[in-house]
Amino acid sequence: MRGRGGWGYPLFERSRELGGGELSAPRLRSDTPEKAGLDPGELRHLVREVHDLTTGQRPWAAGAVVAAGRGPVIAVAEAAGWAVRYAAYDPKTDRGAELPPRARVPMTVDTPFDLASLTKLFTAVAAVQQIERGTLGIDARVGAYLPEFRAAAEHGITVRQLLTHTSGLRPELPLYDCPDDATRLAMLRAEPPVGVPGTYTYSDLNLLLLQHVLERITGRRLDALVHDGITRPLGMTSTRFGPCPGAAATEDQRRPWAKADRGMLRGEVHDENAWALGGVAGHAGLFSTARDLAVFCRTLLAGGSYGPARILGPDFVELLLTPPGLGFAVDQPWFMGELAGRGAAGHTGFTGTSLVLDPATDTYLVLLANTVHPRRRPPDNRPRARAATRLARAVRGS
Incomplete structure (x- = not known):
């Protein structure tokens, strides 16, 4: 079941090995x-039903792509x-x-x-990679890495709270209306929780703060972390x-x-x-x-x-x-x-x-x-x- 431009995938070669002698994990193939x-x-x-979503004068979407499968097979x-x-x-x-x-x-x-x-999923994976390496503590306070983010430091916001949207931070800030990067950064640094920490409130600010934590502890930009740690090896x-x-x-x-x-x-x-x-x-x-x-x-x-x-x-x-x-x-x-x-x-x-x-x-x-x-x-x-x-x-x- 392939649409325009269908894919082909190499079959799993069991002779390929991971470090330590483990067999390779199967790659995807179309079948x-x-x-x-x-x-x-x-x-x-x-x-x-996906095709139907793109038809009519007021479609759900102008266009769509669906991929679904099980195990190593894209069906x-x-x-x-x-x-x-x-x-x-x-x-x-x-x-x-x-x-x-x-x-x-x-x-x-x-x-x-x-x-x-x-x-956000890629930022989360990049964070858990640092947790696995021991360079980031999941229950560590953000202020331990970013002391200049004074509001987050004063309120004891933790890395886990950023990843689970339980920091109490509001959903977003109007950074797009700031005149320059310095003003945007100052706004983020001064932003306190408005909700009760530990209570779920979905917020883009959580992942923005996490980005700053990751860039501080690694000395690298987020785009480099995602490329070198996730997309390039995969x-x-x-x-x-x-x-x-x-x-x-x-x-x-x-x-x-x-x-x-x-x-x-x-x-x-x-x-x-x-x-x-x-x-x-x-x-x-x-x-x-x-x-x-x-x-x-x-x-x-x-x-x-x-x-x-x-x-x-x-x-x-x-x-x-x-x-x-x-x-x-x-x-x-x-x-x-x-x-x-x-x-x-x-x-x-x-x-x-x-x-x-x-x-x-x-x-x-x-x-x-x-x-x-x-x-x-x-x-x-x-x-x-x-x-x-x-x-x-x-x-x-x-």
């Missing part, structure tokens, strides 16, 4: 649903709709101004997407911080519905704060493809290894995914559907991206869409939940 131990009928429904890799469909958004008609057909860009399975908050060559020419378009970003006046965005980070911070941020900024994210999911399901590479040990993958999850959301039916309930982990992104991996069934689902093209609207997570439910039923019906 039939039956070879993956999945019901082909449910996956046909999944593919049809679905399908593209639908358009990577670029609209020239602009018309607030008078509340519709997108459609490009002529010849000027539109069709979606393919290799189209990169602005991952938005899926970036062969995720399409995953990087922007700009990313050829990415699916996102929003005609203008006030008052957006927080900045930037016009139609394609290949530049959508999140206004990440843009203000130069495109590299702990909470947003990465671009990637469905194939690369399937590799990321497979690596975690395999205990941190993929092919000859190991990015985390199994105990630290377990730490990452054990409820409530470090960076990852765990067992959330609102976007995981019937996959939720036995330890499924994943995340969503504002631009329309999501992924779910389920250790209980060894399955993974990547659904990437440009739902904010041509402009943002209240999120509708029902299509994500339906897609995940199709995969759960494909396991049960196999």
Whole structure:
């Protein structure tokens, strides 16, 4: 079940070895649903429903890519709709101004997407890598690493609280309205918790502070940590911080519905704060493809290894995914559907991206869409939940 630009994967070669004599973890390959131990009928429904999401005058998304599989097999890799469909958004008609057909860009399975908050998962993995190495304490206070972040230091915010969104920090700050980097940094340093520490409040600021911690203890930028510690060893060559020419378009970003006046965005980070911070941020900024994210999911399901590479040990993958999850959301039916309930982990992104991996069934689902093209609207997570439910039923019906 492949859409435009389908992939091929090398078969697992058992002669390849990890350090210490361990056999390589199997690499992904494309094959039939039956070879993956999945019901082909449910996956046909999944593919049809993803195509339906991109049709009509007011589609859920202009375009989408879905990848799903079990074990080392990708059983679905399908593209639908358009990577670029609209020239602009018309607030008078509340519709997108459609490009002529010849000027539109069709979606393919290799189209990169602005991952938005899926970036948080990579920041979380980078943090757990430092925990594994002993350079970062999970229950250490942020002030021990960043004493100049006086508000976080005074309130005893810990690394664990940043990773579990229990620091009490507000969801975001208007860094995009600051005149320069120094003002933005001063605002972050002075920001105190507004909620009760220990109580869950989802916040981009948690991952921004964690980015500063990681950069302080390693002496390296976050983009280098992600590249050298995650994407390069896993062969995720399409995953990087922007700009990313050829990415699916996102929003005609203008006030008052957006927080900045930037016009139609394609290949530049959508999140206004990440843009203000130069495109590299702990909470947003990465671009990637469905194939690369399937590799990321497979690596975690395999205990941190993929092919000859190991990015985390199994105990630290377990730490990452054990409820409530470090960076990852765990067992959330609102976007995981019937996959939720036995330890499924994943995340969503504002631009329309999501992924779910389920250790209980060894399955993974990547659904990437440009739902904010041509402009943002209240999120509708029902299509994500339906897609995940199709995969759960494909396991049960196999």
